Amino acid sequence: MAKNPEYYESLNIDYKPPRGNWMDRPVDIKKGIYCYPARPVVLENVGMNDRSDWGKYWVIEDEDWELPDDWKERFLNKMRDMLGKYRTFKIYMDICVRCGACADKCHYFLGSGDPLNMPVMRAELLRSIYRGEFTKTGKMLGSLVGARKLTKNALKQLWYYMFQCSECRRCSVFCPYGIDTAEITIMGREIMNELGMNIAWVQESVSKCIHTGNHLGLQPQAYKECLDAMMYDIEDNVGISFEPTFNRKGAEILFVTPSGDVFADPGIFTLAGYLMLFEHLGLDYTWSTYASEGGDFGYFTANEMAKRMNGKIYAEAKRLGVKWILGGECGHMWRVLNQYMTTWHGPINFLEEPVSPITGTKFENAKAHKMVHIMEFVADLIKHNKLKLDPSRNDHLKVTYHDSCNPARAMGLLEEPRYVIKNVCNNFYEMPENTIREQTYCCGSGSGLNASENMELRLRGGFPRQNALRYVADKYGVNMMACICAIDRAALPPAAQYWNPDVGVTGVTELVANALIMEGEGPRTHNLRGFEIATWEPEP
Amino acid sequence: MGVKVSLSVSLGVVLAIVVVALVGGEVSTLQPVFGIFVPYAAFVIFLVGFIYRVVDWGRSPVPYRIPTTCGQQKTLPWIKQNKIENPSSTLGVIGRMILEVFAFRSLFRHTKAEMASGNIVYGASKWIWLGAILFHYSFLIIAVRHLRLFLEPVPFFINGLDLVDGMFQIGAPTLYLTDLLLIGAVSYLLVRRLIVPKMRYISLANDYFPLFLILGIGISGVLMRFFIRVDIVSVKELTMGLATLHPVMPEGIGAIFFVHVALISTLFAYFPFSKLMHAGGVFLSPGRNLANTNRAKMHVNPWEYPVKIHPYEDYEDEFREKMKEAGIPVERE
Ligand code: HEM
Ligand code: SF4
Ligand code: SF4
Numbered sequence: 001m002a003k004n005p006e007y008y009e010s011l012n013i014d015y016k017p018p019r020g021n022w023m024d025r026p027v028d029i030k031k032g033i034y035c036y037p038a039r040p041v042v043l044e045n046v047g048m049n050d051r052s053d054w055g056k057y058w059v060i061e062d063e064d065w066e067l068p069d070d071w072k073e074r075f076l077n078k079m080r081d082m083l084g085k086y087r088t089f090k091i092y093m094d095i096c097v098r099c100g101a102c103a104d105k106c107h108y109f110l111g112s113g114d115p116l117n118m119p120v121m122r123a124e125l126l127r128s129i130y131r132g133e134f135t136k137t138g139k140m141l142g143s144l145v146g147a148r149k150l151t152k153n154a155l156k157q158l159w160y161y162m163f164q165c166s167e168c169r170r171c172s173v174f175c176p177y178g179i180d181t182a183e184i185t186i187m188g189r190e191i192m193n194e195l196g197m198n199i200a201w202v203q204e205s206v207s208k209c210i211h212t213g214n215h216l217g218l219q220p221q222a223y224k225e226c227l228d229a230m231m232y233d234i235e236d237n238v239g240i241s242f243e244p245t246f247n248r249k250g251a252e253i254l255f256v257t258p259s260g261d262v263f264a265d266p267g268i269f270t271l272a273g274y275l276m277l278f279e280h281l282g283l284d285y286t287w288s289t290y291a292s293e294g295g296d297f298g299y300f301t302a303n304e305m306a307k308r309m310n311g312k313i314y315a316e317a318k319r320l321g322v323k324w325i326l327g328g329e330c331g332h333m334w335r336v337l338n339q340y341m342t343t344w345h346g347p348i349n350f351l352e353e354p355v356s357p358i359t360g361t362k363f364e365n366a367k368a369h370k371m372v373h374i375m376e377f378v379a380d381l382i383k384h385n386k387l388k389l390d391p392s393r394n395d396h397l398k399v400t401y402h403d404s405c406n407p408a409r410a411m412g413l414l415e416e417p418r419y420v421i422k423n424v425c426n427n428f429y430e431m432p433e434n435t436i437r438e439q440t441y442c443c444g445s446g447s448g449l450n451a452s453e454n455m456e457l458r459l460r461g462g463f464p465r466q467n468a469l470r471y472v473a474d475k476y477g478v479n480m481m482a483c484i485c486a487i488d489r490a491a492l493p494p495a496a497q498y499w500n501p502d503v504g505v506t507g508v509t510e511l512v513a514n515a516l517i518m519e520g521e522g523p524r525t526h527n528l529r530g531f532e533i534a535t536w537e538p539e540p
Numbered sequence: 541m542g543v544k545v546s547l548s549v550s551l552g553v554v555l556a557i558v559v560v561a562l563v564g565g566e567v568s569t570l571q572p573v574f575g576i577f578v579p580y581a582a583f584v585i586f587l588v589g590f591i592y593r594v595v596d597w598g599r600s601p602v603p604y605r606i607p608t609t610c611g612q613q614k615t616l617p618w619i620k621q622n623k624i625e626n627p628s629s630t631l632g633v634i635g636r637m638i639l640e641v642f643a644f645r646s647l648f649r650h651t652k653a654e655m656a657s658g659n660i661v662y663g664a665s666k667w668i669w670l671g672a673i674l675f676h677y678s679f680l681i682i683a684v685r686h687l688r689l690f691l692e693p694v695p696f697f698i699n700g701l702d703l704v705d706g707m708f709q710i711g712a713p714t715l716y717l718t719d720l721l722l723i724g725a726v727s728y729l730l731v732r733r734l735i736v737p738k739m740r741y742i743s744l745a746n747d748y749f750p751l752f753l754i755l756g757i758g759i760s761g762v763l764m765r766f767f768i769r770v771d772i773v774s775v776k777e778l779t780m781g782l783a784t785l786h787p788v789m790p791e792g793i794g795a796i797f798f799v800h801v802a803l804i805s806t807l808f809a810y811f812p813f814s815k816l817m818h819a820g821g822v823f824l825s826p827g828r829n830l831a832n833t834n835r836a837k838m839h840v841n842p843w844e845y846p847v848k849i850h851p852y853e854d855y856e857d858e859f860r861e862k863m864k865e866a867g868i869p870v871e872r873e
Contacts, residue, residue: 100738338835379616415615
């Protein structure tokens with residue numbers, strides 16, 4: 001334990017809630033925990049749920065949140081509407097027995113000790129309003145049966161805690177009825193969206209995605225420039241050069257990935273990995289600058305917005321006339337693709353059932369959806385011996401794997417990435433079983449919470465994951481955490497820097513590309529990050 | 541409400557029911573009320589309420605297929621799928637639901653996370669699972685055993701159950717194992733709510749009340765069997781009358797019986813308005829009862845509507861010059 005940074009020793013979060021009743025307390029909104037509210041101008045831009053009809057910006061510190069006069073009605077009407085539209089919502093409001101099984105499963109609770117971050121309490125914040133406004137017993141008996149009226153205090157509390165949930169679904173794994181607090185958060189956020197109560201980080205990304213196609217707001221030429229810049233690095237470190245294509249009609253495959261990887265370290269190395277892999281395979285594929293965001297920030301606001309954003313992927317596939325779509329490493333992008341996309345836009349008749357052009361494998365599990373996950377694609381390649389790999393090039397790494405919450409709990413993509421990693425790395429170590437696979441922890445910044453002003457929340461929420469990482473770092477000397485999510489790649493490094501300064505973060509495809517022996521490559525003395533490959537020996 | 545209020549109100553209501561039934565049960569003119577009217581009314585409320593609630597849930601559609609996946613998905617043929625925890629067929633879903641309903645599979649995963657010198661440690665913690673299983677199975681078996689009061693002749697399996705349940709032959713009349721387990725398990729669930737700080741924090745009167753009620757049912761039942769005997773022949777006459785819809789009110793059933801019946805009637809009538817509806821809801825919970833086949837098979841949402849997607853044409857119109865300059869193909873020059 002000697003290697004533990006001091007703050008581990010001093011970290012002593014008390015999981016014992018205070019005495020007394022939570023319902024009577026005024027909400028205490030703390031700096032460092034909350035995200036800045038969205039500005040009306042941003043909302044106007046996306047033409048949805050803006051505050052333009054009452055035109056007020058709101059400031060968290062202010063007593064009054066500049067709500068419209070009929071805010072209660074709007075809230076309750078929306079809630080009624082959603083109760084009628086979603087069986088999940090209705091049942092989850094009704095059947096929780098408060099058994100407490102979910103209470104200590106949330107990373108935000110474990111990192112903060114704030115009792116209202118226990119998933120059951122996060123849900124009760126809304127459930128109490130449901131009882132008080134929608135059920136007869138609640139209306140009659142009030143707080144005796146855990147019911148309350150919708151007040152400003154209740155609304156603020158709801159806002160504060162629904163933006164302290166990363167919709168990771170870890171709690172729902174343990175619930176005897178499968179109650180999914182993420183779903184309740186999704187409902188709560190959509191209801192509050194009616195009052196223009198979303199956060200800047202999410203809404204600005206939404207606005208940029210709709211406008212330019214990606215959350216970074218990269219215009220088409222800039223997007224291409226980012227990839228071009230990557231090509232220079234590849235040339236330097238791998239010794240080959242080639243040109244990827246953009247918006248190319250008639251390509252066989254459209255490749256869609258989150259835009260974060262185009263721009264920021266360490267995601268760009270994952271991007272380099274995609275480029276190299278596809279070049280090596282001679283894949284007939286294209287990038288798109290229009291559908292240049294796989295991530296769906298709309299999903300953190302409202303169902304309709306999520307659908308609007310996501311629709312661009314099929315629209316582009318149709319316009320370009322591709323046969324099927326390959327999806328890159330991203331967490332919530334894949335939750336949306338797997339659980340919503342076909343229902344939103346299906347049936348998808350203008351694409352073909354995905355078949356790997358290299359191995360001939362039919363991806364039967366994607367028959368209707370027509371999109372394949374990069375890990376499914378690569379695992380299939382490796383299984384069929386289609387990649388020449390030298391895992392020793394990753395020997396300087398001791399790798400562990402962080403299951404991103406969405407692929408794990410909204411998909412079940414558990415073995416594919418492990419199979420790939422084990423084939424491209426010689427040193428792989430699992431974190432403790434309570435922290436991986438379906439029990440995996442969120443990075444701490446999911447569902448649009450990776451802003452900068454809420455860094456304390458992110459570091460606290462990231463703690464359970466980082467604590468598990470610390471365990472394998474101490475025990476096996478793990479120095480690299482692999483993941484298949486762009487938000488992870490943005491969120492894990494600052495958390496690691498704080499809790500595990502000696503561990504890096506990588507996408508799985510980056511590891512693949514480092515091990516990949518490419519035709520015509522120069523001497524691979526350096527890996528994609530420009531570090532010397534330890535096992536490289538010059539030919540005699 | 542604070543713990544004290546929640547506790548005293550829920551306990552108070554249960555005690556009030558006991559007192560009212562004790563007093564009323566002694567008055568012969570009121571006996572038909574407590575012995576016939578109240579049970580019938582409670583049963584009707586239960587039946588109508590339960591069905592209403594389930595139908596009401598059913599009225600809200602399941603727009604998206606969003607099961608929580610707890611195992612490997614169906615994917616490439618050489619990767620072993622977890623067919624139960626991540627089902628892709630109806631059979632798999634049924635398997636998953638059977639495990640949830642009969643074995644409380646998800647609750648069985650429970651671990652306890654604690655902070656020890658700056659690290660989170662996970663301890664196995666199966667007590668809540670054990671308590672819940674013992675409580676529910678005892679409750680079920682006791683309920684089934686009670687059918688002997690409503691059926692004539694008594695079916696063989698109820699006699700069999702009786703025999704097994706009473707196999708320890710302790711005392712006379714024989715003590716049923718499930719009576720002990722029920723009272724023990726409910727007491728555990730109650731004590732847990734009171735002494736575990738997290739549980740105390742999340743518990744409401746709605747949580748204490750059913751526990752007190754069931755505890756009262758259990759205790760009054762045991763009292764009736766061992767300490768304040770009631771005339772079992774008259775009881776059967778009454779219950780058979782209820783079951784055959786020809787109610788009669790025999791003389792001389794002890795007041796304790798009316799306490800037992802009043803508490804059970806309360807439980808029945810309370811059921812549809814409370815969290816006890818989880819008994820129906822668990823079957824309808826979309827978090828568990830759907831197959832994860834969204835990519836293979838389209839799931840239809842009855843209220844899906846078209847939305848405005850930022851059109852490619854607008855995008856190109858806005859960036860055409862820049863695209864051309866960068867060598868990105870455009871539709872219109
Ligand atoms: C008539 C039927 C039922 C009754 C009267 C009943 C009653 C209860 C009660 C009173 C509790 C709360 C215990 C507490 O406060 O700690 C409870 C909890 C629970 N019930 Fe039921 N239940 C019934 C049916 C079911 C069914 C069909 C399932 C199947 C999954 C189920 C699963 C659970 C679980 C997992 C818990 C949580 C653990 C606990 O808190 O004990 N119950 N039930
Ligand atoms: S595990 Fe499920 S039933 Fe238990 S408290 Fe949490 S949400 Fe409620
Ligand atoms: S979904 Fe995740 S973040 Fe939200 S309450 Fe559950 S465990 Fe916490």
